[in-house]
């Protein structure tokens with residue numbers, strides 16, 4: 846039934862632009878699949894294909910309750926490596942390397 850709520854929101858956003866971004870007030874909101882990355886202890890984890898409503902003006906993302914629940918369940922599962930679709934290499938940078946050395 847919570848999924849049904851999402852459909853209603855999508856219809857509002859698509860047909861009469863009744864959905865309004867809580868962040869910037871824009872009505873230019875569309876349904877999309879997004880991805881996000883976050884730290885799980887010392888592991889960086891990426892989740893993709895997350896259904897969301899995205900504001901085209903400020904890029905704020907909105908997730909419905911059912912989606913948030915699934916994300917919490919995934920987090921609770923601990924992201925076992927054997928369930929990952931794939932792995933990616935992630936470049937790591939240090940803020941310090943961009944600083945101009947003192948004395949130069």
Ligand SMILES: [Zn+2]
Pocket residue numbers: 866867868869870871900901902903904905
């Ligand atoms: Zn916005």
